[in-house]
Amino acid sequence: MDPASLAKTLIVELEGEVIGDLMLAVEDAWAQTEIAQQAQGALADLGWVLHPDHAGHGYATEAVRELIRLCFEDLGLRRVTANCFADNTASWRLMERVGMRRETYAVKESLHRSGEWLDTMGYGLLA
Ligand SMILES: CC(C)(COP(=O)(O)OP(=O)(O)OC[C@H]1O[C@@H](n2cnc3c(N)ncnc32)[C@H](O)[C@@H]1OP(=O)(O)O)[C@@H](O)C(=O)NCCC(=O)NCCS
Numbered sequence: 001m002d003p004a005s006l007a008k009t010l011i012v013e014l015e016g017e018v019i020g021d022l023m024l025a026v027e028d029a030w031a032q033t034e035i036a037q038q039a040q041g042a043l044a045d046l047g048w049v050l051h052p053d054h055a056g057h058g059y060a061t062e063a064v065r066e067l068i069r070l071c072f073e074d075l076g077l078r079r080v081t082a083n084c085f086a087d088n089t090a091s092w093r094l095m096e097r098v099g100m101r102r103e104t105y106a107v108k109e110s111l112h113r114s115g116e117w118l119d120t121m122g123y124g125l126l127a
Helices: 033-039 058-075 089-097
Strands: 009-014 016-026 041-048 081-086 101-111 117-126
Touching: 016 058, 041 058, 041 101, 058 081, 058 089, 081 089, 089 101, 089 117
Parallel strands: 041 081
Antiparallel strands: 009 016, 016 041, 081 117, 101 117
16 A cells, blocks of 8 residues: 555454545535635545455444544544445445435435446545
8 A cells, every 4th residue: 555545544443453444535615716825724535445254233323423523623624524435335325314404415426336437426524
């Protein structure tokens, strides 16, 4: 893994075994030029992967809840976002379980490794 992505990665452990990882990428919010400094580092883009052997027990939900707590309480961010392919039911169900709001639906926005352009959904949550 390259150092830049490692710096944004948190691991999910279950009894000492790594069962997944989370991404936390702090970003600047869009702002008008005169005020752009105040929008620096105001939001985070989040991501998650769980080993399939450990799916279906709520571990990702627990980890993402803690990730969101960390963003708002420890880092003081004002907004978190995450995206998924529209057909990634496990991922958007997870986002809705942790209280994130579906904010965008984009048609054929992102390229899947199959070579197909797929619809995506964007979720967000304010502190
Ligand atoms: C997205 C992903 C992390 C979700 O994993 P998951 O196993 O569904 O999520 P959880 O570990 O939170 O488990 C939740 C499931 O367990 C069930 N569950 C059982 N016990 C539970 C508990 N104590 N608490 C919460 N959920 C529980 C839930 O009902 C839910 O199942 P359902 O969606 O059928 O209702 C996983 O599918 C994954 O890694 N996918 C591949 C990578 C990926 O697509 N990442 C996202 C890219 S945008």
